Amino acid sequence: MSALILRLAGPLQSWGERSVFGTRDTASFPTRSGLIGMFASAEGRARTALLHRYAELGLTVRVDRPGTRLIDFHTVGGGLPAANTVPTSEGGRRQADAATLVSRRHYLADAVFTVAVTGPTPLLDEITDALEHPTWAPYLGRRSCVPDEPLLLRAAVDDPEDELRYAVPLSLARPPAPGRSTIAVEFIYENPPADQTSQAQLYEITDIPESFAPRTRQYSSRRLWRTVEQLPAGLYVGPQPADRLIDYALKQDA
Template identity: 40%
Template sequence: MSRTSVLVLRLAGPLQSWGASSRFIRRTTESAPTKSGVVGLLAAAVGIERGDDSRLAPLAALRFAVRIDQPGTRIRDFHTAHHAVTGASMPLSERFYLADAVFVAAVEGDHTLLTGLRDALRTPAYPPYLGRRSCPPAEPVDLGLYEDARLEDVLTNVPWQASTWYRRRHHTPQTLTVLRETAADEPTAAADVLRDQPVSFDAAHRRHALRTVVTVSVPTPIPAGGGSPQDAHDPFAALDVLENESA
């Protein structure tokens, strides 16, 4: 009998964009990573080519959830472009992003498959990005593999991953929001339906199916000592000190 484990990712960067219903000149973003976007990140790490639906299927079958640790700010950008052959101007497009957001995403499934995905994230075949190629992660995304675990338990216990500067400027929230894909035997009466279940990433005919998602709150799991989750250098720390001294 196969073991069920959970692979956890920290998705943080200056910009992220997770489109689920973007069309033509208006490219929107959801408020949290989509399953399609995260599965695409994993597929890129493994080296799955677009259109290779047979290799994509096991990744798409993983159960997915995401926790909003730092919601970020929605911003809008305008893009101009010219036709590569004629040089004619293309229509002005709007593109939306999440700035300074941090999410904890997790996939649940076969332990052997997830072990391979974790190894691929550490030496990816193609660079990972946060929804769009113009949005690279700020640091390695691998947060670890939890053996013989469930999504519900892991996202309740993984320490809060908000940035150091964010923690200094905001009160610690009592709870964090989790968007979790329903289990096979779970009632779906209170679930939402999203069309971000990847079926094919073929550029000529991308396809997505529906999946059911429940929104729950979990107590904020603070790291021991309340310190930074990454204990990383913050280049703006000195500016904050000067601002406080001049106040």
């Protein structure tokens, strides 16, 4: 088993967890379904493609910056001629006096997550190649949420959890307090973290994708563990982290 390291950052992210009808929510961190969707899209796989190949992937999320929740009040279909209003499930069109649909779309603004993805080396090699040369451009949960660069920081990492704790630069919202040698950072694990089980908060989320097919989307649940860990203050990269991140990414090829 090997790992790759991703940095998920951008003006907006949205990782739907329980989106229904007019409310399009977001989880507070990248979901498994959102990340697998990103990989499948980059590889050029159809929405109807089987997803078994991704079952062995493991995810560990470091919350560099949780971001600020933002809700977009969104309307669709209003003011259109009767022939162009929103289609109904019966095959017709909505009446003019009920044509406007309202949705509230939730986002995370200015959030940053660093994610370690573990799995069989051949599969990770294929995902790495796809992210570097994507068939369809990656996005952070929704097509409107464009990721910052660099997205892929490193591939072929042997100890991803240590990499997240001691090596990958931290993109914090503000610098550590003067004189502090460590910084408190939240982690999200798929398995109980070693030596921290008593401090870990159990969380359940329905985000394992069984199918992305438009008419038969299906998801199952998994358990996660949240912890807060003390990381070296020296990982902080400042308000403009691009140079440090690129240096970190290039070291693997040196």
